Amino acid sequence: DAMVIQNPRYQVTQFGKPVTLSCSQTLNHNVMYWYQQKSSQAPKLLFHYYDKDFNNEADTPDNFQSRRPNTSFCFLDIRSPGLGDAAMYLCATSRDLGQSYEQYFGPGTRLTVT
Amino acid sequence: AQRVTQPEKLLSVFKGAPVELKCNYSYSGSPELFWYVQYSRQRLQLLLRHISRESIKGFTADLNKGETSFHLKKPFAQEEDSAMYYCALTSGSRLTFGEGTQLTVNP
Numbered sequence: 001d002a003m004v005i006q007n008p009r010y011q012v013t014q015f016g017k018p019v020t021l022s023c024s025q026t027l028n029h030n031v032m033y034w035y036q037q038k039s040s041q042a043p044k045l046l047f048h049y050y051d052k053d054f055n056n057e058a059d060t061p062d063n064f065q066s067r068r069p070n071t072s073f074c075f076l077d078i079r080s081p082g083l084g085d086a087a088m089y090l091c092a093t094s095r096d097l098g099q100s101y102e103q104y105f106g107p108g109t110r111l112t113v114t
Numbered sequence: 115a116q117r118v119t120q121p122e123k124l125l126s127v128f129k130g131a132p133v134e135l136k137c138n139y140s141y142s143g144s145p146e147l148f149w150y151v152q153y154s155r156q157r158l159q160l161l162l163r164h165i166s167r168e169s170i171k172g173f174t175a176d177l178n179k180g181e182t183s184f185h186l187k188k189p190f191a192q193e194e195d196s197a198m199y200y201c202a203l204t205s206g207s208r209l210t211f212g213e214g215t216q217l218t219v220n221p
Contacts, residue, residue, distance in 0.1 A: 040123070041213055042210075042211035043158070043209075045208055045209065048207060090158065097206065098207065099146040099205070103209060107156075108157070
């Protein structure tokens with residue numbers, strides 16, 4: 001089945017220790033997104049890639065970076081995680097940009113910061 | 115700025131009863147509105163979008179621009195409808211979600 005895969009499903013890191021979350025897709029979609037969802041809150045867009053073009057949301061902290069080495073993979077790097085970065089991180093893809101293109105979500109990675 | 119509000123965090127109904135999940139939005143342009151659903155232990159997935167004007171799993175939603183609302187309705191709720199429902203608005207590529215409503219349908 002074509003899908004969006006996130007690894008690991010659960011990640012524990014220490015305060016200040018860099019961590020990388022991984023997303024891969026078999027849909028061959030052009031766009032990949034990263035969302036942060038804190039407990040009982042709405043998913044919040046951090047950034048997206050359209051092909052190799054990176055688009056950061058204005059209020060995304062500098063602590064969050066992303067890489068997309070090829071069409072299939074996209075990584076979320078948190079350089080120095082703080083306790084406030086504990087959240088569910090959702091990866092999504094869409095075939096193209098624009099309102100008419102559905103976003104397909106992965107199962108998420110739950111990040112715990114100790 | 116665009117904003118989506120779902121006033122009810124929790125909603126509980128009995129099987130067979132009508133259900134309405136409320137969604138209000140603020141957006142200066144012409145928005146496209148969606149409902150996403152997340153069943154227990156499953157990923158977030160699209161339920162329906164206003165532009166399609168379709169009924170999915172018995173759910174419908176009508177965009178009311180005058181009231182800036184996009185409420186989700188189903189005349190007869192089923193137990194399998196129990197899930198987290200998110201209303202979302204898109205402009206360009208950005209999806210803005212509401213905080214979600216947890217619907218529980220009791221037998």
